[in-house]
Structure formats: C-alpha cells, structure tokens
Amino acid sequence: FAVYKLRKGLREVNYIPGIRSPFSPLSPLGASLPCTFWNPTHEWPWYWRKTGYFNQTHDIVSTVPFLLGTPSLYTSSLDVMKQLLNSEGTRLEKPRELSSALQWGDNITSVNGDVWRTHRRIVAPSFTTRMYGDVWKSARNVYSDMINSEQWNNKTKVSIPQFNTTMCRVTITIISNCGFGLSLKWSDKDGPVSEAPKDDFPEALRIVSETSLHRLLIPSWAFNLPIKRLREIQNAWNVVETFILSAIDRRKEEDLDSESLDDTNVPGDMLNRLVMGWLRDDKHGLTKKDVLADMFTLVFAGHETTASGLSATFGYLAVNPDIQQKAFEEVSRVFAENNPAEQLDPTKLSYTFNCFLEALRLVPSGFFLPRRATGDITLKISRPQPGTVFVKKGTLIMIDLIGIHRNPEIFEDPHSYKPERWAGVAEHETALFGFGTRACIGRKFAHTEVLCFISSFLHDWKIEPLYGSVQGETKEVWEENVLGRAGLTGTAFGLKSVPLKFVRRVGNSA
Numbered sequence: 001f002a003v004y005k006l007r008k009g010l011r012e013v014n015y016i017p018g019i020r021s022p023f024s025p026l027s028p029l030g031a032s033l034p035c036t037f038w039n040p041t042h043e044w045p046w047y048w049r050k051t052g053y054f055n056q057t058h059d060i061v062s063t064v065p066f067l068l069g070t071p072s073l074y075t076s077s078l079d080v081m082k083q084l085l086n087s088e089g090t091r092l093e094k095p096r097e098l099s100s101a102l103q104w105g106d107n108i109t110s111v112n113g114d115v116w117r118t119h120r121r122i123v124a125p126s127f128t129t130r131m132y133g134d135v136w137k138s139a140r141n142v143y144s145d146m147i148n149s150e151q152w153n154n155k156t157k158v159s160i161p162q163f164n165t166t167m168c169r170v171t172i173t174i175i176s177n178c179g180f181g182l183s184l185k186w187s188d189k190d191g192p193v194s195e196a197p198k199d200d201f202p203e204a205l206r207i208v209s210e211t212s213l214h215r216l217l218i219p220s221w222a223f224n225l226p227i228k229r230l231r232e233i234q235n236a237w238n239v240v241e242t243f244i245l246s247a248i249d250r251r252k253e254e255d256l257d258s259e260s261l262d263d264t265n266v267p268g269d270m271l272n273r274l275v276m277g278w279l280r281d282d283k284h285g286l287t288k289k290d291v292l293a294d295m296f297t298l299v300f301a302g303h304e305t306t307a308s309g310l311s312a313t314f315g316y317l318a319v320n321p322d323i324q325q326k327a328f329e330e331v332s333r334v335f336a337e338n339n340p341a342e343q344l345d346p347t348k349l350s351y352t353f354n355c356f357l358e359a360l361r362l363v364p365s366g367f368f369l370p371r372r373a374t375g376d377i378t379l380k381i382s383r384p385q386p387g388t389v390f391v392k393k394g395t396l397i398m399i400d401l402i403g404i405h406r407n408p409e410i411f412e413d414p415h416s417y418k419p420e421r422w423a424g425v426a427e428h429e430t431a432l433f434g435f436g437t438r439a440c441i442g443r444k445f446a447h448t449e450v451l452c453f454i455s456s457f458l459h460d461w462k463i464e465p466l467y468g469s470v471q472g473e474t475k476e477v478w479e480e481n482v483l484g485r486a487g488l489t490g491t492a493f494g495l496k497s498v499p500l501k502f503v504r505r506v507g508n509s510a
C-alpha cells in the first residue's frame, strides 16, 4: 500500500523533489504528533528554517505521504508567491478545509468566488481613517490602564514571565472595542474584563483561542463525553457564542438601515456592517450564521496575529539593546514634539515600525497561505535552475511565509534581526500581510495598534530578557529558548513563551 501511495503521490506532484513521510504534514494525525525528522508536521518550515528547501537551493519542494494524507507543494520564493496570487480567483482558491477558522463555519477567510466578494464588500468599508484614529486612542487607553494597574503602578521593575499572554489580552481588548463595540476594559487583575454583568467572556475567549486546533482535530461528539477538560472547552465555546449572538441581537434591535449598506461612507464598525448585511435579506446579504462566523474570524484573525507580532518585537528588542536605544530615541523625539494621545504620523516613527516588521519577518504570524489550483498552472522558477514547473489542477500549494522570509536570495543574512533592511520598502511590497485581492483586510488596523503600543512602551520602559526559567541562563540560552521556540499558538504562529523584564525609564511616564 505504502509503495502504491508513494508512487501515486509522486505522479500527482510531477516528481518535484521534497519530503517523503508516513503522514502528510497537514493531516490531523501528522499535525498532532511532535515534529521530528520522520514526521514533518505543519510546523516543519519553522523547524527546518535554516536547512529546508534542500539548504535553500529550491524554489518549490513537494511533500508526499506514503500512509496518510494528500501530497502538496510548498514554496519559499517571493516571485512564485506573486505569480500564484495573481491567479487568485481564476486558477487558484483557498482550500476550505484548511481554513483555521473552519470550526466557526464559512466566513470571509474561508470562502471563495462571489460568496467571498459579498463578505468582503460588506466588511471592508468599516476600515476607515476614523476607525484607525479610534484604534490609536484605544491602544493608548489600554496601555495607560495597564501601567496604572496594580502590577505596574509605582514599580521601577516589572517581571512578566508570559508577555505573550499579556499581549493577547491587549489586542483582544482593542479589537473588541474598536471592531465590535463589545466594551472590554483593562482591570486591576492584569487583563480585560467585560462591562457586561456576566464577565466570564474574556476568560472564555482565552480558552477558545487556545483550543481552536482541538476543535478542528477532535470530533464534535467527543465534547459531550464526561471528560472535564473537553467539557470546559465546550463550555467556553458556548459562552463566547452566546456573548457574540447577544451582541448581534442587540445591534439588530438598534434598527439599522440596511439600504445604507451600499453607501461605503456609512459610519459603523464591523459589527454594524455585518448586521446590516444580514438584515438586508437578499441574495447579496448574509445569514445570521455568516455574521457569527465572520465575527469569530475577525476577532481571532484580528488579535492573535497582532499579539504574536508584538511579543516577537519585544523579545527581539530585549536582546538587541542598541536597536532598542535607536527606536527609543526616535520615539522620545516624536513624543516631545507631538501629543501621543492623538494618532501620530507613522512616517515619523518609521524605525520603530521597522523593528516590528523585522520581528514579524523572523516569526510571521500568518505563517502559510494555503491555496488549491483550480486549473493547471505553469510557474516560472529560478532555483535549482531557471525553468518552469507544471502544477496540475487540484494540487494543494502552500505559500510558506517562513521559507520566503528566511530565504537568503531575498534577505541577506536572513536569520539576523536588522530593522534597517525595511527602510524605504513600500508597504505594499511586504509579503507579511499577503498580496492581491485576498491580502489582509486588517493590515492598517494592526499597523496602527502596534505602532501606538510599541512606542508608548518604549517611551516609558526599557525592555530586558527575564532570566531564570532554566538554571544559569545566559543571554545566548535565553535567545535559543525564547526566540528559537515558535509554533502555532491558537490560530496564529508565534513564539511559545516570552519572559521579559521592564525597567522604568526615570523621568518618563505615560
């Protein structure tokens, strides 16, 4: 059977060389076992980031399983990525089964064709200049509430063993407030609380975020078994669903005018527009289930990715004091000349922003973009030698953002942290938020909140590694343990754990 399956798989990928393993990296079994030399899980591009693609000599490799799963192609070439995404909608689509948001139903990230156009047309106009102004203010408020909380207030040094958890709490608060009017507020308990009487929503959100992979891999009937952990997960999902459904119903009561949906200038956050799309009740509208699925997706696509990028940035700044100092000087200059409570011109904080892009390059929160060829495609490649590769209709192709951003042909000295490499690079040229029609809808939202949050922090605090998780930890060991350990955390890719110490800069305060 194994020989038959291997031969068939090799034919399907046109004998492109690559990884041969018992299970496909994307099969539930392959993905749930640890990543080893014989089981390249979905995280192999990270584990083999220095040696993958035959020591970075091939633009495209294949993965062919001989026991379970389907073959696929992976690319680490920016040029191939652009060729592919130019075929989006004609000879390429998103494979529904690989949408990380599948467990919430069809939604803006998982559907294709006219259905996708309907979702995107409804949601996109909520991303306005006014919204970005609100995002800046919300990020500033969350920062200020946070450092005035018990954990930070009047302290000269603060140790945070899991800074990534703190970042998730920050970004969920911002997206909930600015995108959906869900009114979360930072509390003294070092995290957001809901202003609603039942405040188990933020905790349930945390569990949902941590267990989204479980929901994909474990059959739904299993959640009804008398197993405490599974019941806990199910309960958290129910709390979040009920909370979101009641927010949808409250908006519906507000008597929104669905006619004005066609007016792209109509004010309103994402929830407003989604509910209007539902009330419209025609073939260009959404169902209530669509609204729920889109809200789930936007909440998660919109906060875990940003939190991962922020954690990585703080981690890299902690071990690069010279770079941190340069960003601090830029922030100090700009804050002295402007009021940071109002949205600042991002071009004035470009070095600080490039510190974020560079961390995101090394640890991309959206780590692969899955696509399926809906027609035959011929791709031009330059490695191992210039030529073409024929991709058959039906083939799964993974655009590997780790491979692309660690490719020495594109980024010189690719494993080093060098924010200056982004100087003068136009925003639309970075692949970190995708390209083309399916590029990230929340890119500017994310840019605004990270710039506000990083600069506010840098202005007031010096960031240092927090040592001590292993005995005799040196800077090199910390780097290996923290910056070298990444994986899928919730629906986004990110560093597993970021222990940091913050030292208050004398004379500066929020």
Ligand code: HEM
Residues within 6 Å of the ligand: 108, 109, 110, 120, 175, 179, 297, 298, 301, 302, 303, 305, 306, 309, 360, 364, 365, 366, 368, 369, 370, 431, 432, 433, 434, 435, 437, 438, 439, 440, 441, 442, 443, 445, 446
């Ligand atoms: C650092 C933060 C972020 C990163 C790195 C990121 C990355 C990406 C990438 C690479 C894609 C393209 C996926 C593909 O082509 O398959 C994408 C799509 C998407 N992102 Fe983001 N994103 C971030 C923040 C956000 C935020 C804040 C929101 C919402 C407020 C958001 C909502 C979405 C949505 C809805 C899509 C799907 C768009 C479509 O298919 O039409 N993202 N994101």
